[in-house]
Amino acid sequence: MYKFMADHMVKRACEWLRLMGYDISYPESHDDTDILAECKSKNLILLTRDIEFYKRYNRSIYMDSTDFRQQVREIVSMFPPDKHNFFTRCPVCNNPLDEISTANMDSNKFSLVKKRFKVINYCPVCKKFYWKGTHYSKILKEINSLIKNNTGNM
Ligand SMILES: [Zn+2]
Numbered sequence: 001m002y003k004f005m006a007d008h009m010v011k012r013a014c015e016w017l018r019l020m021g022y023d024i025s026y027p028e029s030h031d032d033t034d035i036l037a038e039c040k041s042k043n044l045i046l047l048t049r050d051i052e053f054y055k056r057y058n059r060s061i062y063m064d065s066t067d068f069r070q071q072v073r074e075i076v077s078m079f080p081p082d083k084h085n086f087f088t089r090c091p092v093c094n095n096p097l098d099e100i101s102t103a104n105m106d107s108n109k110f111s112l113v114k115k116r117f118k119v120i121n122y123c124p125v126c127k128k129f130y131w132k133g134t135h136y137s138k139i140l141k142e143i144n145s146l147i148k149n150n151t152g153n154m
Helices: 008-019 032-042 051-055 068-078 111-116 134-151
Strands: 003-006 023-025 045-048 060-062 098-101 119-123 128-130
Touching: 003 008, 003 032, 008 023, 008 045, 008 068, 008 134, 032 045, 045 051, 051 060, 060 068, 068 134
Parallel strands: 003 023, 003 045, 045 060
Antiparallel strands: 098 119, 119 128
C-alpha cells in the first residue's frame, strides 16, 4: 500500500483521505529539507501545492487546485480507495484505529454509546474514541460524493 506525505497546504484533503484509510503523514517540521528527508527515508509520495517543492522530489504529486475536494478527487483517481479501509485510521494523527469493546467504558460518560455499540474505534495516540454516530452519515455522504464525482461509475 502506498504511503503519503501531505504538505501544510493540503491539510484538509489529508484529513479526508485518512478517513478513507489512506496512510498520510503530516509534517511536524516547516522546513522543506526536513520534510523531503522524511519522504525519502520512508519512501513517501509527497502531495504538495508548492511547485518548487514538487520539483525537488521525484515521487511528488503537484496539487493544482486550492479546493480540498478537488485535491481529494485527484488522489482518489490516481490511487482508488478501498471501502474496507474506510474509518480505520485516525483523521487527526494517521494512526491505525483499534477496535475496542464498550463494555469497560465509563457508564456515566458513555451510557448512550454503550447502549448503541458493542465495539467502537479508538486512537491510542490521541486517546480519542470514534463511533458511527450522527457525524458518521454526513462524513460517509461527503466521501461518497467525492468518489462518485470522480470515477462516475461507482
Ligand atoms: Zn489519533
